[in-house]
Amino acid sequence: MSGDKGLPAVGRRRSPAPAPPLDNDDLLSDILLRLPPLPSSLPRASLVCKRWRRLVSAPAFVRRFRARHRRSAPLLGFFTQGDSSVSFTSTLDPPDRLPRGHFSLKLEDRCRFYSCRHGLCLIVNRMDRQFLVWEPVTGDLRRVAFPPEFGNAGNKLVQHAAVLRAPGDVHAGEDHSIPFLVALVGRDEACTRAFACVYSSETGVWSNLISTACPSMVPMYYNPNTLCGSSLYWLLGPRMAILEFDLDKQFLEVIDVPSSDDRYRMFQQWVIPAEGGGLGFLCMSGYSAQLWMRKVDSDGIAGWVLGRTIELDKLLSLDSEVNFPPLIIGFAEEDNTIFFMTSISGIDISVSIVQLDSARFKKPFRIEKIDYHHPFSSVYTAGNTVLVSNNIGFFVLIDRMIYHRGHVRSDGY
Template sequence: MWGRAGRDLRCRRKLRSPAPAPPLPLDNDDLLSDILLRLPPSPSSLPRASLVCKRWRRLVSAPAFVRSFRARHRRNAPLLGFFTHEESRLSFTSTLEPPDRLPRGPFSLELEGRCRILGCRHGLVLIVNWIDLYFLVWEPVAGDLSRVAFPPEFRDGGSAVFQHAAVLRAPGDVHAGEDLSIPFLVVLVGSDTTVTRACACVYSSETGVWGDLVSTACPSKVPMYNPSTLIGSSLYWLLGPTMAILKFDLDRQFLVVIDAPLHNCLYSMFRYWVMPAEGGGLSFLCLSGYDAQLWMMKMDCDGISGWVLGRTIELDKLWLNSTEELSPLIVGFAEEDNMSFLMTSFGGVISGIMVKLNSTQFKKSFGVKCLGIHHSFASVYTSGIGIDGGHAGAELLHNT
């Protein structure tokens, strides 16, 4: 009896359908998308992923995925290259190696003769028309171009005179719905008509209005040529002709003038730059011939801040030839990588080099077409995937 029951039980077990195998992790679109979001933010990442199969291309080309990819990597966006102003256009030079080297086309912009570039930050380019008194805020990756009129105080008959400006992403911005534009701030700085006070005000693209004008006594005159430097939540401009540094605190909305390390010296083009110190804080770069001095702002035991010479780098002993006629000049600075753009000559040919002076790490050389500021540009470029459109992805992967 038990033998027959045992045989029946074994038969029923054989007839029972096996339990279905659990789905593989990569069969789940949500999980796979979350994994793909972790790809590095280099321009070739998504085009490469899209070539794996139709399913991967569908996932990485979805507008919602592209928005999430940009938002995830926005804080560590790679340095894509730099802009220079050549005649009546902004010209872009990619500093990346293939397959990430970018085409010039999507990053070129024709300008009126009255316009000039002031700086780049957070994937945005700031341009000023100093005759008609308005700014253009250009987002090359998305193709957005916004026009912002000067506030009344800086227009004809106003109490202030324009000197410089900076653009940056609005704090805590997120993309909502299908709106892909970056909420931004424009910080305009200038002086009163007697050039004894520096002043500033902030425009928000989210409200569409300028904030109140703030000012501070400024013993130095306020001509500015170098772009601003963002350190923490403060913007810094180098003043002249007797050198000083203008600081604008974005959180507390106030201006202050700080003595430069060489405050008794006259400002000289392409020799000085305000930059972030290693580990945070304020630093100052001075080029004298082939010597690069890095000064640091330190606080003593009494809580008083002052400048201390951190180190002196002898550039001719690293990779520069001191027998050349042209000693190094500072033509730009990339905040994202703490990378200085220096211009010098090699074998009688004018060239540029990228170098991290804090670590004396030589990056690469680049061609120099004109003597002027090279405005570094960092952003998350998705190379023709999804909302970018076009065939940039194919161009990027052509040489892989």
């Protein structure tokens, strides 16, 4: 009968209604993984309900969150070396700004902080002839002995080094530490040749030494290195040049700088990635930041081309009668961001952060000493941190994590 058409067939069972998407833990976890990698993201999510708190606080989820965002890790702040310690200053705005005291590390005698990259920091201990690879977010600290050629029995001198994550989508080991490489550059006693080799935390050994002629020039001790593509670069002095260490092809090369004035000038030159890829060079000329690019012409000859110039006195509204020309004290590779020291008033030193691609800048902040400062980018998930709201509507981070519990492991020789 026509009146029966809308009735269900006898004996036919209806399929159960699918669970709402947010009732599926796996699907919800995949959604939460897409939160921005800022320190406040997971604490805020944990306040939604007990279920969300359980998901985002699970160690497996935290590891997945860090792995997903490690290639787009935010700039958290910078490290500065003191007389006997390394201190951290956050450059984020609330509620993501980390309190002072985070990531601090007491240094051993004759240690020097060299560089940051990929969530790792590198410190050299010349007295004990070893490198310290520090992962501030976890507190993990590993020791790597100098290769034999640079030890007690060797005749080569360590000049500089760099740290970076091992290539590829390599996951952390059972102890959740980041697999890393340490690239070392050194020289002979006569300063006629430069040497390089690489240590792998996965194999626990140094590669064979490679070398190139490098007469009367050495990598400047405290000038940080830059990673462009598969190559690391250091500035040479006292006659200015650039030392390239290609990690993939395993070769060293000395490259001329783009300026006819090839004197090494501290805080005024920096190797940077070029716009669109390749090798770039930043040179200060008064209040102007000149961005050079290395190009190869139709005959296969490489040379430098001036790309663009940023007038910092106009961008940052600097007063040339009060301030001195800006000095470069740090460079964040992941963000292509330069730290410029712009003025000194009494004991206050003012620093501006300029993003080179967009020419955007952040409100100036203060530092306490003139030195190279080391920008630090990483995914910080705040550990056992909760985010609470005070009575005036601001969010406050309350951190219970204790760092540096004496967990020190030795690698290498």
